[in-house]
Amino acid sequence: MNFLAHAFLSFNEPGILTGNMINDYVKGKKKFDFPAAIQKGMVLHRAIDEFTDQHTVTRQAKQFFKADYRLYAGAFVDVLYDHFLANDTKEFSTEGELNSFCQLTYASLQTDFDLMPQKFQQIFPHMQQHNWLYHYRYKEGIEKSFGGLARRAAYLSESAIAFSIFNEQYDALQICYNEFFPQLKQFAFYTFNELNNH
Secondary structure (H helix, E strand, C coil): CCHHHHHHCCCCCHHHHHHHHHHHHCCHHHHHHCCHHHHHHHHHHHHHHHHHHHCHHHHHHHHHHHHHHHHHHHHHHHHHHHHHHHCCCCCCCCHHHHHHHHHHHHHHHHHCHHHCCHHHHHHHHHHHHCCHHHHCCCHHHHHHHHHHHHHHCCCCCCCHHHHHHHHHCHHHHHHHHHHHHHHHHHHHHHHHHHHHCC
């Protein structure tokens, strides 16, 4: 999953949120340098990613991108899941509710700014200034996010084909999200509770 889903699946717990958001920027034993709550967020992040990658529905969604993007198919699916979450009226009944959630997420992360890895410290101001989490709601936001993915990836030279696949297969991908996300949320909440009880 991508940033919005990881934020949402932190269930309003500040330390868990920070760990969940910075996990991809923390390598190996470095995770033990962080407070316990943040470490729990990293464990939750990894559990969410593993559940997502192994899920039958995610494998179906990846097939749309596999021929053109091979190993990167999953990265594009992670981003587009954020789009459908941002538009999911079961989770955010209005645009205002989504935006409030995004602003609360930035404010919570800001309190842990000094603890963040340098790379996340570099991107966080842009995330906040341009309200990335909110803009996943729009296709233009997904196009930009796909472009950022292509720039960062060692073996990707473009993302335009991925964006056209996203548009062409929009309804089929929406069905994948609708089937998958409630199961992920249930799994993440169970894992969250297990972590908080230890």
